[in-house]
Amino acid sequence: MRVVVPFAVESPKTRLSPVLAERERRSLARAMLADVLGAIVAAGHEPTVLATAPIDLEDDFDLALSDDVLAATTIAVDDRPLTEAVNARLPAEDADGDSVPEAVAVVMADLALTTPDALERLFAGDADVAIAPGRGGGTNALAVRHPDFRVDYHGASYLDHREIAADSGLAVEAVDSFRLATDIDEPNDLVEVLIHGTEHAPARLRSFGFELEEQDGRVTVARSDG
Ligand SMILES: Nc1nc2c(ncn2[C@@H]2O[C@H](COP(=O)(O)OP(=O)(O)OP(=O)(O)O)[C@@H](O)[C@H]2O)c(=O)[nH]1
Ligand SMILES: C[C@H](OP(=O)(O)O)C(=O)O
Numbered sequence: 001m002r003v004v005v006p007f008a009v010e011s012p013k014t015r016l017s018p019v020l021a022e023r024e025r026r027s028l029a030r031a032m033l034a035d036v037l038g039a040i041v042a043a044g045h046e047p048t049v050l051a052t053a054p055i056d057l058e059d060d061f062d063l064a065l066s067d068d069v070l071a072a073t074t075i076a077v078d079d080r081p082l083t084e085a086v087n088a089r090l091p092a093e094d095a096d097g098d099s100v101p102e103a104v105a106v107v108m109a110d111l112a113l114t115t116p117d118a119l120e121r122l123f124a125g126d127a128d129v130a131i132a133p134g135r136g137g138g139t140n141a142l143a144v145r146h147p148d149f150r151v152d153y154h155g156a157s158y159l160d161h162r163e164i165a166a167d168s169g170l171a172v173e174a175v176d177s178f179r180l181a182t183d184i185d186e187p188n189d190l191v192e193v194l195i196h197g198t199e200h201a202p203a204r205l206r207s208f209g210f211e212l213e214e215q216d217g218r219v220t221v222a223r224s225d226g
Pocket of ligand 2: 009082134138139140152153154155156157160183185
């Protein structure tokens with residue numbers, strides 16, 4: 001299975017701007033990408049980062065990616081909008097139509113809780129399309145095994161993707177996973193990174209001064225130096 005990781009290089013994670021400066025959002029986005037790549041490689045795959053602009057995994061990161069990740073990862077630059085760029089990477093019938101196209105998984109770079117086990121569940125199924133929905137109706141990860149499926153991101157894309165598959169008569173499997181459902185979009189999502197994050201992303205948040213705090217019996221994040 002080919003594994004594609006879309007990544008917005010410039011101005012990432014704008015919905016975190018109430019709590020993180022531009023420089024910090026770039027740094028956290030890269031830390032989350034590093035954790036996602038680490039999980040994909042540990043699950044035995046060789047990811048392609050589908051980047052909106054050129055990025056160097058050694059020089060443009062303020063953390064050290066493991067040798068395994070550096071060796072296994074490829075960067076592909078495509079500055080088209082997300083949907084177009086991903087669709088260009090999905091399985092397609094070859095001209096004579098007689099070979100089965102290789103399956104493709106699309107795993108978002110902001111899934112900071114991702115583990116190899118969570119990804120295995122996505123990779124292991126045999127439905128034409130397996131979808132790990134995000135909270136709020138998005139599509140956090142997909143595995144596409146049929147050349148008739150195309151994505152349409154944004155909004156309630158999980159529902160849209162089910163409909164697109166149904167329209168082509170394709171079988172869909174929903175992957176019910178807390179780790180894959182938790183994309184890091186908004187300030188309160190940072191709670192999940194500190195509680196369940198695996199490596200670089202929680203370390204980066206702590207280096208910015210974020211810690212868990214209890215307020216009126218609920219867990220939130222607070223910044224000691226912010
Ligand atoms: N290749 C590519 N990746 C994108 C693009 N827009 C977003 N992404 C990536 O797609 C995933 C989901 O992104 P979103 O959470 O919708 O957007 P975001 O830019 O990360 O964050 P916001 O600015 O807060 O919406 C993340 O891995 C992004 O890095 C795009 O236009 N092209
Ligand atoms: C790409 C988009 O991500 P969200 O904006 O929901 O984080 C989606 O899942 O359709």
